[in-house]
Amino acid sequence: MPSRFRARSVLAALALLSIPSAGRAEPAAADQEACTPDVFKICSSAIPSETAIVACLNAHIPQLSPACRAVIDPPKAKARRRHRA
Numbered sequence: 001m002p003s004r005f006r007a008r009s010v011l012a013a014l015a016l017l018s019i020p021s022a023g024r025a026e027p028a029a030a031d032q033e034a035c036t037p038d039v040f041k042i043c044s045s046a047i048p049s050e051t052a053i054v055a056c057l058n059a060h061i062p063q064l065s066p067a068c069r070a071v072i073d074p075p076k077a078k079a080r081r082r083h084r085a
Contacts, residue, residue, distance in 0.1 A: 034067035 042063055043056035057072050
């Protein structure tokens with residue numbers, strides 16, 4: 001699969017991720033950037049299926065980077081930050 005197509009597939013899937021968590025119609029570029037490395041590292045076998053990528057990221061929350069975890073699971077990420085303070 002050409003890398004350009006893979007990258008577009010990942011960005012499309014990440015667009016879906018940020019809509020429910022952030023409650024806005026347009027995903028933030030920062031949300032996409034936060035999860036793109038995790039998608040390639042942890043969920044590359046799910047590409048290009050947007051549904052499979054989202055399911056994979058949700059299934060691997062403990063392995064996600066802190067930035068991506070904040071996009072995928074914002075309430076728990078906020079709770080962790082409060083505990084550290």
